[in-house]
Amino acid sequence: MTLPAAPSGIHATALVDPRAQLDSSVTVGPYTVIGPHVRIDAGTSVGAHCVIEGHTSIGRDNRIFQFNALGGIPQDKKYAGEPCELVIGDRNTIREFCTFNIGSPGDLGVTRMGNDNWIMAYVHVAHDCVVGNQTIFANNTTLGGHVHVDDWVILGGFTGVHQFVRLGAHSFTAVSSVVLADLPPFVMCQGQPAKARSMNFEGLRRRGFSADRISSVKAMHKALYRDGLTLEQAKLQIAELTQKHPESAPDVQMMLLFLEQASPQRGIVR
Numbered sequence: 001m002t003l004p005a006a007p008s009g010i011h012a013t014a015l016v017d018p019r020a021q022l023d024s025s026v027t028v029g030p031y032t033v034i035g036p037h038v039r040i041d042a043g044t045s046v047g048a049h050c051v052i053e054g055h056t057s058i059g060r061d062n063r064i065f066q067f068n069a070l071g072g073i074p075q076d077k078k079y080a081g082e083p084c085e086l087v088i089g090d091r092n093t094i095r096e097f098c099t100f101n102i103g104s105p106g107d108l109g110v111t112r113m114g115n116d117n118w119i120m121a122y123v124h125v126a127h128d129c130v131v132g133n134q135t136i137f138a139n140n141t142t143l144g145g146h147v148h149v150d151d152w153v154i155l156g157g158f159t160g161v162h163q164f165v166r167l168g169a170h171s172f173t174a175v176s177s178v179v180l181a182d183l184p185p186f187v188m189c190q191g192q193p194a195k196a197r198s199m200n201f202e203g204l205r206r207r208g209f210s211a212d213r214i215s216s217v218k219a220m221h222k223a224l225y226r227d228g229l230t231l232e233q234a235k236l237q238i239a240e241l242t243q244k245h246p247e248s249a250p251d252v253q254m255m256l257l258f259l260e261q262a263s264p265q266r267g268i269v270r
Helices: 201-206 211-226 231-239 246-260
Strands: 038-040 055-058 069-072 085-088 099-101 108-113 187-191 194-199
Touching: 055 069, 069 085, 069 231, 085 099, 108 211, 194 211, 201 211, 211 231, 211 246, 231 246
Parallel strands: 038 055, 055 085, 069 099, 085 108
Antiparallel strands: 187 194
């Protein structure tokens, strides 16, 4: 027998703690469990058989499909019950069987996802990860703890990203890539461990990059990966690109800042 949905949009079989803060427009599917410290803003839909717990805040107009587990404690033996958080922005699509953990006291205590991200099935986002906007995570993508993913990143299916690794804006991983070092902006990588193969030129064209900006990205790729330069030499050559490609100044600055902040222990994907 199918039970009717409650007038509020919360199915009669869902267990929503009375202390949870749900906008009146939120819909919740059958057999979903929502804990006392959860907040969900207007227009978000939550499918059947989900568990949303912990100190979790979810923004507007998200589509959360069935069988997701959001806001669970971190997979960190040091965690001792501290009130850490999971914060999800607006207009994200989260497909089936994803797991997003709250942060840990060893970092900022927050796992954060921005806006307009497309998250496919079986994705794991570990504690203290920071995900930007407009990303795509294909099926079975796994982020270790403390990973930072910038805007417009695309991760191919079964990609694994080591803890504390950073992925620069517009970067791209092929299927089954294992990313053990920081991946600079625009770079496409593949392999186990991942190696740089090209730049994400097609993605940049689709996002409206001009021919001049794409030429600058090609020159950055050449300096980093084809000219046999050290990283310091490559940075000097990249810095000079704004003279020939003035329009690309923000892209060049983004690349240089990323390279300056690259992990000295892990380096960059080369």
